[in-house]
Amino acid sequence: MAVQKLPLAKALNESLRKALETDPKVLVMGLDVGKLGGVFRITDGLQKDFGEDRVIDTPLAESGIVGTAIGLALRGYRPVVEIQFDGFVFPAYDQIVSQLAKMRARSLGTVKMPIVIRIPYGGGIGAVEHHSESPESLFAHVAGLKVVTPANPSDAYWMLQQAIQSDDPVVFFEPKRRYWDKGEVDVEAIPGELHKARVAREGTDLTLLAYGPMVKTCLEAAAAAAEEGKSIEVVDLRSISPLDFDTIQASVEKTRRLVVVHEAPVFFGSGAEIAARITERCFYHLEAPVLRVGGYHAPYPPARLEEEYLPGLDRVLDAVDRSLAF
Amino acid sequence: MTVESTAARKTTRRSSGTKRTASASASAKKATASQSAEPELVQLLTPEGQRVQHPEYDIDLNSEELRGLYRDMVLSRRFDAEATALQRQGELGLWASLLGQEAAQIGSGRALRDDDYVFPTYREHAVAWCRGVDPTNLLGMFRGVNHGGWDPNSNNFHLYTIVLGSQTLHATGYAMGVAKDGADSAVIAYFGDGASSQGDVNEAFVFAAVYNAPVVFFCQNNQWAISEPIEKQTRVPLYQRARGFGFPGVRVDGNDVLACLAVTRSALERARRGEGPTLIEAYTYRMAAHTTSDDPTRYRRDAEREEWEAKDPILRLKTYLENEGHADAAFFEELEAESETLGKHVREVVRAMPVPEHMAIFDNVYADGHALVDEERAQFAAYQASFEGGEAE
Ligand SMILES: Cc1ncc(C[n+]2csc(CCOP(=O)(O)OP(=O)(O)O)c2C)c(N)n1
Secondary structure: OOEEEEEHHHHHHHHHHHHHHHOOOEEEEEOOOOOOOOOOOOOOOHHHHHOOOOEEEOOOOHHHHHHHHHHHHHOOOEEEEEOOOHHHOHHHHHHHHHHHHHHHHHOOOOOOOOOEEEEEEOOOOOOOOOOOOOOHHHHHOOOOOEEEOOOOHHHHHHHHHHHHHOOOOEEEEEEHHHOOOEEEEEOOOOOOOOOOOEEEEOOOOEEEEEOOHHHHHHHHHHHHHHHOOOOEEEEEOOEEEOOOHHHHHHHHHHHOOEEEEEEEEOOOOHHHHHHHHHHHHHOOOOOOOOEEEEEOOOOOOOHHHHHHHOOOHHHHHHHHHHHHOO | OHHHHHHHHHHHHHOOHHHHHHHHHHHHHHHHHHHOOOOOOEOOEOOOOOEOOOOOOOOOOOHHHHHHHHHHHHHHHHHHHHHHHHHHOOOOOOOOOOOOOHHHHHHHHOOOOOOOEEEOOOOOHHHHHHHOOOHHHHHHHHHOOOOOOOOHHHHOEOOOOOOOOHHHHHHHHHHHHHHHOOOOOOEEEEEEOOHHHOHHHHHHHHHHHHOOOOEEEEEEEOOEEOOEEHHHOOOOOHHHHHHHHOOOEEEEEOOOHHHHHHHHHHHHHHHHOOOOOEEEEEEOOOOOOOOOOOOHHHOOOHHHHHHHHOOOHHHHHHHHHHHOOOOOHHHHHHHHHHHHHHHHHHHHHHHHOOOOOHHHHHOOOOOOOOHHHHHHHHHHHHHHHHHHOOOOO
């Protein structure tokens, strides 16, 4: 059956399976990806079916994982690396930023770096420290990396396929608190391009722009606002770098108002870049300044405070009201 | 063995892509086999509770001291069991059990002097106990009300560190400071077999050796890093690595509290004498799951746990205490009652642990204050107040 209803986690698992089947050069690497199937079971059953040479349990060393993936890529492999949690990517940050991102430019385009770094990210699962962060801006700021994040199972399936096929390094952020959300996946569909944003809900009064875990929150906010007679458009960014400004611009020219929502801290976050560019592009269309809703300039708090920290329905609707009041 | 695997490697270098993979894993299997040739283990108390001698690490403890070690182990196991139960009841979000590692932790922890400094990972509950840290303090982080929540300097017990291996560098730097100050305290850093693969740990070894820092690296090799067995981290016994960095390494029976005490004491003394770092590999076993979120049935055999249960650190000391007349029935009864009290106390304190005020999000971000934090704090307060006043409806 081409169309299946799958949780996002299972869609990723199917996507990895497909990639391993299709291309013998694809490798899956990381901590606990083998017998355990990863702490979130994204790689469940893959080692059993593809063997330890292709689904590789690595030593507990993130710099080592990414550094050796670079070497494997130089040798013609396409490693898909799993970082166990967002907060544990930093031991590998040097390899990603100083080496992986620059390899193509340094080699005058002769070297390909077809590496995907999968990172479960974001909060909302009641975890301890370092398990709930949203570091996407830290990667988007680095030239040479693509940074993408699916918000639903279909995108999870297809965007991961596309990321693996890309000859550029892709940091693939997975919204961990949406892993268990189900949605339809058409494994025979012709997917949209990896870098394209998607209008997830049409509206005329205001655009809510989000990605990853916040898309669902924004759709809920739009539905709640509809009950009050407000017509909210929701755009799912999908790709943070590159950014699809054309889709955002088209939406803003229609609605004239933009609120950007993400879990990461607002200060120097992706919303800042979007606000600045959209202000340049759409200055005469805007009825209100671009507003941002996101995390605070404070360490991600302990689990019992995360509901206060994370943008929820109320905070999104509050920003909608503020924008409409201009 | 070594010759064979080198030969295997040479052939693979010349062979084709597909063959390469096959021979590479064959040579890997050989390496595993060579590792299982078990190296010397410092032991003073056998799994059967027999006292044995060791030429280098002997120790002389009186009955009271022996009972003290036993009491520490029993109470820390009880505390751990209580925390596991509290997690099951939804009072804690997560728990990392120390079950099986009591001897490694109590032995090393009781070797410390008050002015020594401890850098733990996140499973060192029994070391915290030795430091006099209120055990309920350890639970805040797992309950999700703080990220540590104690003052490390009040007991010379640093905050738990979740990013693996990071604290080994902090410990080394702290030890460098101790040496600069001309003090004769020592520092101990705890980490796991998995963490030994991290760059930070290896960099800590380099710094400690180069600066002759008074630090003891205490690796609890509990055989597993979540689902990954020790063979996925190393091909040589971990303690042997120290030599390559330029300091001694020793493997101790991590389920033997006497040996852990003796070996750690000796390494700390060496550090105090200005002779530099030591790596101790406490060879032990993680009897429970990695954490309460983990399912070990997916990756390890039940029989393995049973094999290690026969080496239980608490049972062997109990046998010894009883056989040698170091403790009587009354002692064990009193200890049981004390365990009950501790368990009850832990339950009560955890259930009463308050959720912090919302505004705590903005506390302690900077020492000097910061305009952005002040602005966001004010916005947040106004937003919260809008609900309390009911205006948001
Ligand atoms: C840098 C980093 N990567 C990954 C993790 C996730 N993680 C937490 S514990 C653990 C296994 C640790 O094993 P080990 O060091 O042997 O200590 P143990 O838990 O067995 O005591 C992993 C992979 C982490 N905490 N930090």
